[in-house]
Amino acid sequence: MAAAKAGERDAFDQLVKATYAEVYTLAYRLTGNEEDARDVVQDAYFRAFRSLKRFRGDSRFSTWMYRITANCASTYLTRRRKGRHEQLSEDDTHRDERPEVDPEQMAEAGMLRDRMTAALADLPPLLRSVVVLRDVYDLPHEAIASELGITEAAAKVRLHRARRKLRERLFPMPGEEKARAV
Amino acid sequence: MRSSRLSEGSVFRRARLHRGGGAACDAVAAALPGIVDGEDVADLELRRHVETCLRCQAELAQYRKVLRALHQLRTEVIEPAPGLLPDILASLSAAGERRAMGHLLTGRQAAYVGGIAAATAAGAAGALVLASRARKSRLRLAS
Numbered sequence: 057m058a059a060a061k062a063g064e065r066d067a068f069d070q071l072v073k074a075t076y077a078e079v080y081t082l083a084y085r086l087t088g089n090e091e092d093a094r095d096v097v098q099d100a101y102f103r104a105f106r107s108l109k110r111f112r113g114d115s116r117f118s119t120w121m122y123r124i125t126a127n128c129a130s131t132y133l134t135r136r137r138k139g140r141h142e143q144l145s146e147d148d149t150h151r152d153e154r155p156e157v158d159p160e161q162m163a164e165a166g167m168l169r170d171r172m173t174a175a176l177a178d179l180p181p182l183l184r185s186v187v188v189l190r191d192v193y194d195l196p197h198e199a200i201a202s203e204l205g206i207t208e209a210a211a212k213v214r215l216h217r218a219r220r221k222l223r224e225r226l227f228p229m230p231g232e233e234k235a236r237a238v
Numbered sequence: 239m240r241s242s243r244l245s246e247g248s249v250f251r252r253a254r255l256h257r258g259g260g261a262a263c264d265a266v267a268a269a270l271p272g273i274v275d276g277e278d279v280a281d282l283e284l285r286r287h288v289e290t291c292l293r294c295q296a297e298l299a300q301y302r303k304v305l306r307a308l309h310q311l312r313t314e315v316i317e318p319a320p321g322l323l324p325d326i327l328a329s330l331s332a333a334g335e336r337r338a339m340g341h342l343l344t345g346r347q348a349a350y351v352g353g354i355a356a357a358t359a360a361g362a363a364g365a366l367v368l369a370s371r372a373r374k375s376r377l378r379l380a381s
Contacts, residue, residue, distance in 0.1 A: 065334060072326055080318040085311075094322055098329050105330055169314070172307040191275075191308035216271035219304060223271075226307070227300035229293070 057117065061108055068108065072101055075118050079125050085188045086129040088177045096132050100125040122193050126185065126203040133181050168226070175225045179218055186211055187218035262287055266294045274301040 059067035079100060083093035103124050104111075111120055176184055185204060189195045190211075195203075201211040224232055266287055272278035280288070288294045 065330070068330070069327055072330070073323065076323055076326060077315050077318060080322060081314070081316040084316050084318075090319065094318070094325070097318075097322065098326055101326050102329060102333055105333065168303075168307050169310060172304075172311065187308070191305060192311045194312070212272070212277075219271040219274070219301065222308075223297075223300050223304050226304060229297055229300070 057113065061111065068105060071117055075121055076101070078118055079121050082122055082125050082188070082193065083129055085176060085192070086126065086181075086185055087133065088181070088184070092132065092136075096125060096129045099132070100128045103128065119195075122189070122195065123199055123203050126189055126195070126200070130185060130204045133185075137181075171226055172222070175222050178225070179221060183214050183218035183221065186214040187222070190215050191219070263291060263294055266291070267297060270294075270298055270301050274298065275305055 057067075057071070060071055076097065080093055080097050083096040083100070084090065087093050087096055100121060104121060111117070176188065179187070186200060189200045189203075190197070197208045197211050197215075201208045204211065206214075266284060269278070269280065269284060273280045273284075288298060
């Protein structure tokens, strides 16, 4: 790390090699597709390379990269939404066209992870970012708010909304399945 | 933390627990996403309701499962398609070269500016010398 901070490219390349798969995983979860994730990862490492001297080392390099990646993905998704002139509401609903299955059986069969991945991909990007950063990567609310350019209160509201949507999708309570079907 | 506790409490009280049934469960349902991981603190009234309401207990258990499934994703790594690492390293190299070129240009620009400044200073000094000589010769002629 010291060598990379001193400007040695080989040392920074080693850091990239050690972390790029994890950083790509986060970028993929935030953007929801491979092409966007690749762009975000490249942008994230470029920014990290430029600002490495500002890395104080009070967290792990990978955690610092997660924050940069979250910021890059947020910028990327905002720019893309504006480019498309789309209004992506936080309350957008997504149709689940897959056949209904018993959630308990699927969990027992070890498929809950796949269902969670699919449910996350179907969340509106604003909700997905917050729940991924908080509940998967364990970033504090303050860091999430800072990187996404929102207040901590807004981050918490989005987190709770995202958790509710995931719960409704994965483990619908009696009555909720009917409501979704209507 | 204190404010969230108060706000949950007030939401819950607004729903009037003593009515029981739907209204109270709705209020608990609104608070569960915040209290499932202990970030928000459930007040006594809410906890008592959950202890006696099977529907709310079930819903809380489902939220815990959601959270566990999310935590488990932390260890999963999605393998990027081959070619990403070389692309990242190539873009960093290109950025490094642009940066070096920028430094080089900046150095040359500084040299040009320094040269011009030195030439200007030398010219000004020469002009001053010439002007003072001309004045001395005028004074000699006048005397």
